[in-house]
Amino acid sequence: MRSLAxxxxxxxxxxxxxxxxxxxxxxxxVTVSGLSSGGAMAVQFHVAHSAVVAGAGVIAGAPYYCAQxxxxxxxxxxxxxxxxxxxxxxxxxxxxxxxxxKSNRIDATRNLAGxxxxxxxxxxxxxxxxxxxxxxxxxxxxxxxxxxLVADKPAGHAMATQTAGNACGANEPPYLNNCDYDSAGEMxxxxxxxxxxxxxxxxxxxxxxxxxxxxxxxxxxxxxxYVPRACETRPCRIHVAFHGCRQNASAVGERFVRDxxxxxxxxxxxxxxLYPQAxxxxxxxxxxxxxxxDWWGYSGAQYATREGAQIRAVKAMLERLSx
Numbered sequence: 001m002r003s004l005a006x007x008x009x010x011x012x013x014x015x016x017x018x019x020x021x022x023x024x025x026x027x028x029x030v031t032v033s034g035l036s037s038g039g040a041m042a043v044q045f046h047v048a049h050s051a052v053v054a055g056a057g058v059i060a061g062a063p064y065y066c067a068q069x070x071x072x073x074x075x076x077x078x079x080x081x082x083x084x085x086x087x088x089x090x091x092x093x094x095x096x097x098x099x100x101x102k103s104n105r106i107d108a109t110r111n112l113a114g115x116x117x118x119x120x121x122x123x124x125x126x127x128x129x130x131x132x133x134x135x136x137x138x139x140x141x142x143x144x145x146x147x148x149l150v151a152d153k154p155a156g157h158a159m160a161t162q163t164a165g166n167a168c169g170a171n172e173p174p175y176l177n178n179c180d181y182d183s184a185g186e187m188x189x190x191x192x193x194x195x196x197x198x199x200x201x202x203x204x205x206x207x208x209x210x211x212x213x214x215x216x217x218x219x220x221x222x223x224x225x226y227v228p229r230a231c232e233t234r235p236c237r238i239h240v241a242f243h244g245c246r247q248n249a250s251a252v253g254e255r256f257v258r259d260x261x262x263x264x265x266x267x268x269x270x271x272x273x274l275y276p277q278a279x280x281x282x283x284x285x286x287x288x289x290x291x292x293x294d295w296w297g298y299s300g301a302q303y304a305t306r307e308g309a310q311i312r313a314v315k316a317m318l319e320r321l322s323x
Contacts, residue, residue, distance in 0.1 A: 017222040020209040022323035024235045025272055030318060031191045031239045033057030033118075035159050035175060036128060037278075038242030040066070040078075040295035043136065044304045045240070047097060048311050050111035052318075057118040057187035059159055060128040060244075063093050063136040065100075065304045067296035074296035079128050087131060090138035105305040112143035118190040119147065120183055122155030124169040148190050155179050159244075164259035174252035175244050176259055184261030188239070188269075198264035204228035206257060211277065214316045217309035218286050218299050220248060223317070224257045224275035228267045236270040238321060240314060245292040248277050272321060276314050 030053050034042040039061020046056040047064045066088055067074035076085040100106045117140045121133035130151060140147045153160055156170045158177035161184075165176030189195055204227050211219040230236065243256045257275045266273050280291040288298055299309045306312070 017208045017210040019213070020223070020225065020317060020320045021207070021227075023227070023231060023272065023321055024323070025231075025318075025321040026235050026237050027052065027318060027322035029054040029237060031055050031057070031188075031237075032242070033059070033187055033191075033239065034061065034242030034244065034293070035059040035247065036061065036157065036244035037292035037295055038244045038247070041242045041293035041310070042240075044295060044308070045311055045314060046115075047109070047112070048106045048304065048306045048308070049315060050107040050109070050115070052107075055116035055118075055191040057120075057191060058133075058136060059120040059183065060122065060125055060133060060157055061119075061136060062128070062132055062295065063088070063090060063139040065093055065096050066132075066135075068096075069297040069301055069303075071296045071298075078132060081129065081131060087135045090135050090142055093139055094142050100305060105302070105307065107306070109143060112140065112145050115140075115145045116191050117145045117147045118187045119149045120153075120160070120187075121149070121151045122153060122157060122160070123151065124154055124171070125157045126171050127157035150183075150186070153179055153181055155181075159183055159260050161259065161261050164261075173246050174255040175247045176255060182261055185265055188262070188265050188271075192237070192269070192271075195265060196268040199267035200264070202226075202258070202263045203267045204231070204263065206254070206263075211313070214313040215309060217313040218279055218281060218288060218294060219310070219313060220250060220277040220279040220291075222249070223277045224249070224254070225321075226257070226263045226266055226273040226275070228270065228272070230270050231272050234270065236272050238272045238274060238318060239266070240274045240276070240318070242276065242293055243278070245290040248280065248291040250277075250280050251291055274314075274317060274321070276317060278310070
């Protein structure tokens, strides 16, 4: 029994998540994307750090600052709007964004002009209705971003893939749907320009890293980083992929970080893919039972600005990767 305990103690350090590696990554032209709450988080991170973030891909996500610190607004106006709970108009959200920029809480909004933005709304999505994504398009249009909206696929509330996941019209975990459509590839081509064809299978390494050094931001214990072989020895660009609600590793294991479709494109195009992880929490101080990214204020009133706890944490991850 004593020898078994000693063996277990020897194994524990090997099982612990390692620190996020410093890989001399290219900190210029970071791109971001996400599904649902992750899509809203991608928009927030893009707008808050538009001097650093070159473009965003958003699947079933809401416009910037749509919820305005209200869970009820998030659930109704910004997901399933109706006659009594309309989605906030893009013009109003633009005015709020200008106020935040003027008070230096987000980067100058002029950075959004010409930025590539790729949007997706599944025709069978019952969780975030198409008019929400349509208002997000109008928000970016008001700033002169270079927007593409894909809204003709018979997809449910999910990231559409070529082969992985549920039936295309499903609206359930792991929120990866086999639609014979490579949304990760289409998105990355719009955000990054001409790309090499993807690898046939993942050739790099998927690293689990300790998220504790990045602050108390409602993050899970471990995040993930995909490192292509070419990025082990040469600087690479970074793409941040935010999971959706009930799509973190605690809920679906490594399904999202392995099967969403980013990694094969990363292999052949010198692209690091950062998969930060939000934590599932039942604490009344930070109630987040579905493991969503904060787009309504559970982590604090500054959630959509550079001072937001989760935005600061992910920015610190990028700085670590670029060291």
